[in-house]
Amino acid sequence: MQLAASIRELRKDYVLSGETVHALRGVSFDVPEGDYISIMGPSGSGKSTLLNLLGCLDRPTAGNFLLGPDDVARMTDDQLAETRATRIGFVFQSYNLLPALTVVENIEVPLYYSGRLTRESQQKCIELAELVGLGDRLDHRPMQLSGGQQQRVAIARSLVNDPRFMLADEPTGNLDSSTTEEILDLLARLNDEGRTIILVTHENEVAARTCRTIWLRDGEIMTDERK
Amino acid sequence: MSRTWRTFRLSVKSLLLHPLRSALTVLGIFIGVCGVIWLLAIGEGIGRAAEDQIADLGARNIIVRTVKPNNDEATDSGYGLTRADYERLRDTIPTIEPGGALPIRIITEEFRNRTRAKEGRLVGCTPQYADVTRLQVAEGRFLTAADAAEERNYCVLSAENAQELFPLGTPIGQELMIGEDFYTVVGVMKPRAASAGIGGSYAAEDFSGDVYIPIETFWRRIGDMIIITKPGSFQRDISEVTQVTLQVADRDMVLPTRDLVINTIAPYHTLEDFRVTAPLELLQQAQTTRLMFMLFLGLIAAVSLVVGGIGIMNIMLATVTERTREIGIRRALGAKRRDITQQFLSEAVVLSVVGGLLGVLGGLMCRPITALARNRLEAWFPEQMSTLPELVRNVEPLLVPWSFPLAFAISAVVGVLFGVYPAIRAARLDPIEALRHE
Numbered sequence A: 001m002q003l004a005a006s007i008r009e010l011r012k013d014y015v016l017s018g019e020t021v022h023a024l025r026g027v028s029f030d031v032p033e034g035d036y037i038s039i040m041g042p043s044g045s046g047k048s049t050l051l052n053l054l055g056c057l058d059r060p061t062a063g064n065f066l067l068g069p070d071d072v073a074r075m076t077d078d079q080l081a082e083t084r085a086t087r088i089g090f091v092f093q094s095y096n097l098l099p100a101l102t103v104v105e106n107i108e109v110p111l112y113y114s115g116r117l118t119r120e121s122q123q124k125c126i127e128l129a130e131l132v133g134l135g136d137r138l139d140h141r142p143m144q145l146s147g148g149q150q151q152r153v154a155i156a157r158s159l160v161n162d163p164r165f166m167l168a169d170e171p172t173g174n175l176d177s178s179t180t181e182e183i184l185d186l187l188a189r190l191n192d193e194g195r196t197i198i199l200v201t202h203e204n205e206v207a208a209r210t211c212r213t214i215w216l217r218d219g220e221i222m223t224d225e226r227k
Numbered sequence B: 001m002s003r004t005w006r007t008f009r010l011s012v013k014s015l016l017l018h019p020l021r022s023a024l025t026v027l028g029i030f031i032g033v034c035g036v037i038w039l040l041a042i043g044e045g046i047g048r049a050a051e052d053q054i055a056d057l058g059a060r061n062i063i064v065r066t067v068k069p070n071n072d073e074a075t076d077s078g079y080g081l082t083r084a085d086y087e088r089l090r091d092t093i094p095t096i097e098p099g100g101a102l103p104i105r106i107i108t109e110e111f112r113n114r115t116r117a118k119e120g121r122l123v124g125c126t127p128q129y130a131d132v133t134r135l136q137v138a139e140g141r142f143l144t145a146a147d148a149a150e151e152r153n154y155c156v157l158s159a160e161n162a163q164e165l166f167p168l169g170t171p172i173g174q175e176l177m178i179g180e181d182f183y184t185v186v187g188v189m190k191p192r193a194a195s196a197g198i199g200g201s202y203a204a205e206d207f208s209g210d211v212y213i214p215i216e217t218f219w220r221r222i223g224d225m226i227i228i229t230k231p232g233s234f235q236r237d238i239s240e241v242t243q244v245t246l247q248v249a250d251r252d253m254v255l256p257t258r259d260l261v262i263n264t265i266a267p268y269h270t271l272e273d274f275r276v277t278a279p280l281e282l283l284q285q286a287q288t289t290r291l292m293f294m295l296f297l298g299l300i301a302a303v304s305l306v307v308g309g310i311g312i313m314n315i316m317l318a319t320v321t322e323r324t325r326e327i328g329i330r331r332a333l334g335a336k337r338r339d340i341t342q343q344f345l346s347e348a349v350v351l352s353v354v355g356g357l358l359g360v361l362g363g364l365m366c367r368p369i370t371a372l373a374r375n376r377l378e379a380w381f382p383e384q385m386s387t388l389p390e391l392v393r394n395v396e397p398l399l400v401p402w403s404f405p406l407a408f409a410i411s412a413v414v415g416v417l418f419g420v421y422p423a424i425r426a427a428r429l430d431p432i433e434a435l436r437h438e
């Protein structure tokens, strides 16, 4: 089976006023194409740190991270940016929408940077907004939307470049249970389409919907079990 | 949709999020660009006016003038240029045009027509005087060679004198009393604006109160001695010639001729009672003065542009800090450093170019606005305005065509120059750090 990603002995240290925090202390696992993984663990265990590394937002202190065939550690800053733009969809816990832009414009932003903005892209953004159930909110600004709606805009935005690899940091962390269900249904559908998804969560119900759960503690993998 | 166009639209959109702030930043550049264009236009206007006036004095002329020595006693026995000086200059200087040495004697005198009296300049001169000073005849004729040869009691009036002394009907053929004698009026001149002195070498010459008579008549009837009455005292003043204007045939010979003139008459003068000037020299001075003036004004404008640029930099730095999170989000979504640099740089350039365009428009308004300002100032502060030098008071700004592209280019350069640093700072932000920012 083809691997979407392969992580070997990944380490991440933060130096804070002379003191070194070992956020990740040698994490290794493989992610097959089309996998649906949840990462769990207590607060401060390094989940977000790991996801940021997988999302090419940050560089590891040591270790290897192969995204498909490419060694992320060897990428230049521009190559990392291009990888983020074209191959990865990232959903943040805090949505990270641009407050000045409308729903459609927010969904459009990654297209600026992947070079795929065309005359038809606006139509594509509208379709994505409809896909996440926001067809009637196209011209709203993030402030005028509920938390769940904002999260769905963020998911639509992460899909706009049609990435094979999707990462979500607590995508349902701020949502009530029925909205959580809707988001999870959406993610499940995306996974069915063959996309590889890794999400971070605190909730067992969320983890239960995934195929595999990795437990972190103090920057190390405790368990890695597939259902 | 091209990339540049997209970046531009994004910039405009971001700037419009803070309309007041953007407008104030634009204002700084607007003032700078407007300043460049206005100051250059005003400098050009003043410079041209000065040059015109010097050309009025005659670029080929050399003016030898009597000056009153500081030592009062010496004047008792007479001072200044003499008829002998005049003849010597006329006969020995080879570079002067034939008939190009013109003696003039000027005193202040009272003119009377029956009960009307007026004080003014009595000018004893040659027939060429009108040409040299560019006075034009309005009515009748100017003095002629025959008038001079026969030492006739003929006179020509300035427009103002004709108006005031002969308010009813034409003065031609009427008698005017000058001192003790009657003179027949043969002509009236057109009004002429006073020519301003430049750099202190020329007193402003006002022709408005003049009466002209042949210098030969002057020497015979009035003589060399006049009595100046001051309250409580009177004083003799003996002088033969007030001024000799020499017209040099060849412009290139003006400066050598001036030196020759000094050497010719200096041996006959023990007092410092004459001065030689050449308007051509002043013309050259005026040209350098104008250049320096424009450089100086340009410098002021440049400073205001730099201040405007610092305004842009200030705003952009504040914007970068304020929008750290936005930068983080864009970076996380795949923006390269270059994209972020371009975005912020283009915002700075849009600000400065909008300021530049408005400044160019403002520059075009220079003439009407100066006219309006002068009009208002003269209405509100008449006294203060009248103390200003004529050259400044009447300045007509001349728009310098190249100042427009220059000012505009400077504004764009200012935008880039002062936008680069904030833009680079924005791009240097680490995406994760930027996202964490709140």
Ligand SMILES: Nc1ncnc2c1ncn2[C@@H]1O[C@H](COP(=O)(O)OP(=O)(O)OP(=O)(O)O)[C@@H](O)[C@H]1O
Pocket (backbone or CB within 6 Å): A014, A015, A016, A021, A022, A023, A041, A042, A043, A044, A045, A046, A047, A048, A049, A050
């Ligand atoms: N930028 C940073 N500078 C210094 N230390 C950091 C930084 N980011 C994370 N850490 C440290 O690294 C460790 C792991 O942090 P991380 O955010 O990955 O935890 P987490 O598992 O996502 O926790 P939570 O569930 O609360 O989100 C923590 O001890 C944290 O203090």
Ligand SMILES: [Mg+2]
Pocket (backbone or CB within 6 Å): A047, A048, A049
């Ligand atoms: Mg976290």
